[in-house]
Amino acid sequence: MPPLAIRVESVSKRYRIGLAPRRYQTLRESLSSSLGYAVRWIARSGRGADGSRGDSSSIWALRGVSFDVRQGEVVGIIGRNGAGKSTLLKILSRITEPTNGRVRIAGRIGSLLEVGTGFHPELTGRENIYLNGAILGMRRDEIQRRFDEIVAFSEVEQFMDTPVKRYSSGMYLRLAFAVAAHLDPEILLVDEVLAVGDQRFQQKCIGKMESAGSEGRTVLFVSHNMPAIARLCDRTILLDKGEVIADGPTGTVVARYLNLDEDLRQPGASVSWPNPEQAPGNEEVRLKGMQLLGPHGAPQAEFDAGDPIELEVQFWVLREVPNVVPMFRVYNEDRLCVFASAPIRDPVFGGRARQVGTYTARCHIPPLFMAEGFFSVELALRTLYPRRFFLPGVRLLSFRIVDSGGEDSVRGEYRGLWPGVIAPALHWQSDYLPQIEVGA
Amino acid sequence: MSMTTRNKADTETADVLVKPSSATAGSEESDGFVGPVQEISASRGWVALRLSELWQYRELLYFLVWRDIKVRYKQTILGAAWAIIQPFFTMVVFSLFFGNLAKMPSDNIPYPIFSYAALVPWTFFATGLGNASNSLVGNAGLIQKVYFPRLAVPIAGVLSPLVDFVLAFVVLIAMMFYFHLGPSVAVIWLPVFLLLAFITALGVGLWLSALNVEYRDVRYVVPFLTNFWLFVTPVAYPSSLLKEPWHTIYGLNPMAGVVDGFRWALLGAKTPAPGPMVWVSALAAILILVSGAYYFRRMERTFADVV
Numbered sequence A: 001m002p003p004l005a006i007r008v009e010s011v012s013k014r015y016r017i018g019l020a021p022r023r024y025q026t027l028r029e030s031l032s033s034s035l036g037y038a039v040r041w042i043a044r045s046g047r048g049a050d051g052s053r054g055d056s057s058s059i060w061a062l063r064g065v066s067f068d069v070r071q072g073e074v075v076g077i078i079g080r081n082g083a084g085k086s087t088l089l090k091i092l093s094r095i096t097e098p099t100n101g102r103v104r105i106a107g108r109i110g111s112l113l114e115v116g117t118g119f120h121p122e123l124t125g126r127e128n129i130y131l132n133g134a135i136l137g138m139r140r141d142e143i144q145r146r147f148d149e150i151v152a153f154s155e156v157e158q159f160m161d162t163p164v165k166r167y168s169s170g171m172y173l174r175l176a177f178a179v180a181a182h183l184d185p186e187i188l189l190v191d192e193v194l195a196v197g198d199q200r201f202q203q204k205c206i207g208k209m210e211s212a213g214s215e216g217r218t219v220l221f222v223s224h225n226m227p228a229i230a231r232l233c234d235r236t237i238l239l240d241k242g243e244v245i246a247d248g249p250t251g252t253v254v255a256r257y258l259n260l261d262e263d264l265r266q267p268g269a270s271v272s273w274p275n276p277e278q279a280p281g282n283e284e285v286r287l288k289g290m291q292l293l294g295p296h297g298a299p300q301a302e303f304d305a306g307d308p309i310e311l312e313v314q315f316w317v318l319r320e321v322p323n324v325v326p327m328f329r330v331y332n333e334d335r336l337c338v339f340a341s342a343p344i345r346d347p348v349f350g351g352r353a354r355q356v357g358t359y360t361a362r363c364h365i366p367p368l369f370m371a372e373g374f375f376s377v378e379l380a381l382r383t384l385y386p387r388r389f390f391l392p393g394v395r396l397l398s399f400r401i402v403d404s405g406g407e408d409s410v411r412g413e414y415r416g417l418w419p420g421v422i423a424p425a426l427h428w429q430s431d432y433l434p435q436i437e438v439g440a
Numbered sequence B: 001m002s003m004t005t006r007n008k009a010d011t012e013t014a015d016v017l018v019k020p021s022s023a024t025a026g027s028e029e030s031d032g033f034v035g036p037v038q039e040i041s042a043s044r045g046w047v048a049l050r051l052s053e054l055w056q057y058r059e060l061l062y063f064l065v066w067r068d069i070k071v072r073y074k075q076t077i078l079g080a081a082w083a084i085i086q087p088f089f090t091m092v093v094f095s096l097f098f099g100n101l102a103k104m105p106s107d108n109i110p111y112p113i114f115s116y117a118a119l120v121p122w123t124f125f126a127t128g129l130g131n132a133s134n135s136l137v138g139n140a141g142l143i144q145k146v147y148f149p150r151l152a153v154p155i156a157g158v159l160s161p162l163v164d165f166v167l168a169f170v171v172l173i174a175m176m177f178y179f180h181l182g183p184s185v186a187v188i189w190l191p192v193f194l195l196l197a198f199i200t201a202l203g204v205g206l207w208l209s210a211l212n213v214e215y216r217d218v219r220y221v222v223p224f225l226t227n228f229w230l231f232v233t234p235v236a237y238p239s240s241l242l243k244e245p246w247h248t249i250y251g252l253n254p255m256a257g258v259v260d261g262f263r264w265a266l267l268g269a270k271t272p273a274p275g276p277m278v279w280v281s282a283l284a285a286i287l288i289l290v291s292g293a294y295y296f297r298r299m300e301r302t303f304a305d306v307v
Helices: A027-033 A038-044 A085-092 A125-136 A140-154 A169-181 A199-214 A226-232 A250-258 B051-056 B058-073 B081-101 B111-138 B140-145 B152-159 B161-178 B185-214 B218-232 B246-252 B254-270 B276-306
Strands: A004-017 A057-070 A074-079 A100-105 A109-112 A187-191 A218-222 A235-240 A243-249 A270-272 A285-293 A302-304 A309-317 A325-331 A337-341 A357-365 A373-383 A388-402 B038-041
Touching: A004 A085, A004 A218, A057 A085, A057 A100, A057 A218, A057 A243, A074 A085, A074 A199, A074 A226, A074 A250, A085 A100, A085 A109, A085 A187, A085 A218, A125 A140, A125 A169, A125 B058, A140 A169, A169 A199, A187 A199, A199 A218, A199 A226, A218 A226, A226 A250, A226 A388, A235 A250, A243 A250, A270 A388, A285 A373, A285 A388, A309 A325, A309 A373, A325 A357, B051 B058, B058 B152, B081 B111, B081 B161, B111 B140, B111 B152, B111 B161, B111 B185, B111 B218, B111 B254, B140 B276, B152 B161, B152 B185, B161 B254, B185 B218, B185 B254, B185 B276, B246 B254, B246 B276, B254 B276
Parallel strands: A074 A218, A074 A235, A109 A187, A187 A218, A302 A388
Antiparallel strands: A004 A057, A004 A100, A100 B038, A235 A243, A270 A285, A285 A309, A309 A357, A325 A337, A325 A373, A373 A388
């Protein structure tokens, strides 16, 4: 077992919260209320900010958090907003102190809590590289040594001597990240830096973090970007309301995160109308409901690429109509129609006419077929030929596919972005001959 | 339990606090660490100054000062001239109103140089104090996002006006030539008095910057404080106006010692030697500095949360 890099022992952090006017007291208020108690006031000071003053309310951002990280592990930290992730990183970075508990760390720490910390707009790119490098903890000779690499990585070579306030936001980010990327700490703490920047920048960030992991550094990565977490981290810790509620293999913990509350599953995963009056459609056909179901039969908004998706549609036929079928289209983030489908060959939907009644149609979307990403489903109730729409295409549901890299995963161990509108698992057959074969 | 953080795998420093079990090879199984271990935990009460850590971050300190100086002079037309204008024009006004019109005594030295020799260290002090007092709030972004010993921030604030000091000092030398006044052998004491000014500015700056984080009206108190202090310091008038024992008690204002000492070191026999007042000033300055440093370190744990 590799040696420990970080040991967090029952760490808690309390913040004092209150109305803004109370937060910054004026000296006058303090002095008048503690007139003659100057010494006691000094003795009391320094404890106020973590909430021990009786009259202000406080929240516990972290409660009794404990875990170990070994050298070389790449660990993801996920959770909803307000779960305590950034607070935890701040404590590990020694920016703020825990209220209780302790942390023990072996190794040099590099923290990326923000990109471009300390950048000054009046200074040039060159000057900011030195400044930012020093702020992040690099020695001057280190910065000098790696200066050319940093400039090359940032791709703003020709603007090195222009004040940074003239840079576009993209250039600014690239430069800032270039400096941060050349930190060589033993332990790297990263807080959602991927949240800003364009696609290319995000890929660069992911790439750098992957190489940090493969170089044997210990990395703690806080993010909301589940695909990135799944790609980079073998182990993930889930925080909720300041506590660790899951700590284990990424696939399991991410699934747990998705099940955290109904909100993440329902809207987007299921719609239904209790009776035909308010339901979408016309006088003849009304939509009753549509759901996306996961492997356990419950509505879900996020699926693993290795899981099948069941799309179920229910509709009412109020008057006898020709052969209306549900037809859906799946659109991806680029607004491309990935595929469309309708139950053309289903015997229930065969024939010429539909009788009055309630119809249910379930479509099985196979596993290892969809690419990763965010998709929306548009449903229509129509006859295929001649074209007649009883319910014109409406976008009702959306879902996300994440490839957590299981055994059957199409992506396998590949950590980059798998290209393609779909990502089907196809059959390959290979042959090998022990000699070099020439000719036909 | 007080904070026992040490600095990390910076192998040059031998000064590392390590639990015995984790330092030796073949450590106990219960402690899985290998090598030096840092500990982060809540600190209570008074905290050690940890000057060795500050020394390890000296390059950051250098960069903070460098940044402040560079930024100050970028995009300015007059650039370095600003450093000279402030004390010089104050001297002109003082000479006109106090020296000429009010006929203020000036220890037998021409009034302009009498006041200017005091204004040069004074301007350094006032600027340093103002910078230091606002330094934490001004660098709030850094403090919330990066770890480094926070003492570096006010120290950088007091160091950056040194450049201005040097420029104003050059003008002072020029003026001495003009008035045919040469320095005496006492001039070797000059750096000591400069140091005293530095210590005072830093000491008060540490108190004020720590207070400013929580009580934002401190920022508005500082200009008033500086103005008031100017008149309580023998810049426009000589301290010889006071008789003993008041003269020595006057030393409780550390800048009185600085200013008198500066004049004496530069102008030698022309001004009376400062005497016991300077010792009082030095003591006062050191007390302010040490108490300020400890207060600052005690409040440091709240900075990132409150600033």
